[in-house]
Amino acid sequence: MGDAFTIGRLARDTGTKVPTIRFYEEIGLLGTPIRTASGHRRYGSGDVRRLAFIRSARKLGFSTEEIRSLLGLTEHPEQSCGAASDIARRHLGEVERHIEQLIKLRDELRAISTVCPGSNVSDCGVIAAIAHSPA
Amino acid sequence: MGDAFTIGRLARDTGTKVPTIRFYEEIGLLGTPIRTASGHRRYGSGDVRRLAFIRSARKLGFSTEEIRSLLGLTEHPEQSCGAASDIARRHLGEVERHIEQLIKLRDELRAISTVCPGSNVSDCGVIAAIAHSPA
DNA sequence: CCTACAATCTCCAGTCACTATAGATTCAAG
DNA sequence: CTTGAATCTATAGTGACTGGAGATTGTAGG
Numbered sequence: 001m002g003d004a005f006t007i008g009r010l011a012r013d014t015g016t017k018v019p020t021i022r023f024y025e026e027i028g029l030l031g032t033p034i035r036t037a038s039g040h041r042r043y044g045s046g047d048v049r050r051l052a053f054i055r056s057a058r059k060l061g062f063s064t065e066e067i068r069s070l071l072g073l074t075e076h077p078e079q080s081c082g083a084a085s086d087i088a089r090r091h092l093g094e095v096e097r098h099i100e101q102l103i104k105l106r107d108e109l110r111a112i113s114t115v116c117p118g119s120n121v122s123d124c125g126v127i128a129a130i131a132h133s134p135a
Numbered sequence: 136m137g138d139a140f141t142i143g144r145l146a147r148d149t150g151t152k153v154p155t156i157r158f159y160e161e162i163g164l165l166g167t168p169i170r171t172a173s174g175h176r177r178y179g180s181g182d183v184r185r186l187a188f189i190r191s192a193r194k195l196g197f198s199t200e201e202i203r204s205l206l207g208l209t210e211h212p213e214q215s216c217g218a219a220s221d222i223a224r225r226h227l228g229e230v231e232r233h234i235e236q237l238i239k240l241r242d243e244l245r246a247i248s249t250v251c252p253g254s255n256v257s258d259c260g261v262i263a264a265i266a267h268s269p270a
Numbered sequence: 271c272c273t274a275c276a277a278t279c280t281c282c283a284g285t286c287a288c289t290a291t292a293g294a295t296t297c298a299a300g
Numbered sequence: 301c302t303t304g305a306a307t308c309t310a311t312a313g314t315g316a317c318t319g320g321a322g323a324t325t326g327t328a329g330g
Binding site: 096 | 188191192195196197205220223224226227230231233234237238240241243244245247248250
Binding site: 141142143153157173174175176 | 276278279280
């Protein structure tokens with residue numbers, strides 16, 4: 001365990017921007033790290049794993065609150081599973097609804113942008129189509 | 136044209152919240168309306184159409200900046216068409232990319248939430264799956 | 271005319287998840 | 301020892317609203 005990371009190293013290793021790490025500390029997703037005598041943050045490999053988890057979950061679309069729950073669950077491993085998969089399934093439902101809406105939207109936009117495919121006709125239907133879209 | 140709307144009526148007619156209307160005025164999507172002697176905003180049917188257009192475009196996912204462009208184009212109808220359909224097609228491309236990403240995400244979430252379908256097993260793969268997702 | 275109460279007014283703070291800037295210090299390499 | 305990169309704190313900005321406080325005004329019933 002001779003592992004000691006600066007904030008910049010932690011940022012590089014996890015694909016996170018430095019201010020984002022400080023932000024996560026501020027909102028309590030990351031704990032307050034130890035500091036060097038001059039005040040610089042020092043991290044260990046546990047922090048790398050935790051931050052990597054946070055970033056993965058964010059990319060999967062979990063909110064910081066959901067991530068807080070997931071991280072909390074890892075501290076009570078005996079009952080984690082049901083609650084964790086609840087969070088994941090609820091989130092899956094939201095993503096599926098979101099996809100449905102976007103597909104409707106895409107079909108509308110396709111219709112709108114074929115009304116006038118870039119010609120120089122002086123009155124076309126794009127604006128009208130947006131105005132009268134049932135969205 | 137004996138049409139005169141209060142802000143509340145305009146809100147009801149367009150499915151917009153009152154503060155949102157004032158916000159649109161503040162950022163210049165809606166012009167500054169005439170006021171009654173006591174300072175209350177008065178709107179006409181032109182404002183209803185303009186606000187309805189803004190709301191439709193927002194529901195279609197256009198940003199307020201894009202809407203500003205679209206509204207600007209309506210004031211130069213001779214060259215509107217090409218530029219308007221450019222905006223729509225660019226936006227369509229973004230929506231299509233967004234859908235692709237969400238489908239990948241959905242497949243991952245499905246995999247994750249079937250790892251442990253809510254049983255009471257004490258160590259399951261949900262947390263690990265999130266941590267090791269390639270997202 | 272008076273009393274309620276609903277609607278409107280302005281101004282400001284909060285949301286979410288960061289991102290960026292300024293100005294001061296500190297670290298690491300040559 | 302100097303230079304430049306990295307870090308520090310603190311604060312403000314983003315986008316697109318939403319909500320609340322506290323004051324004024326509009327309107328309907330008695």
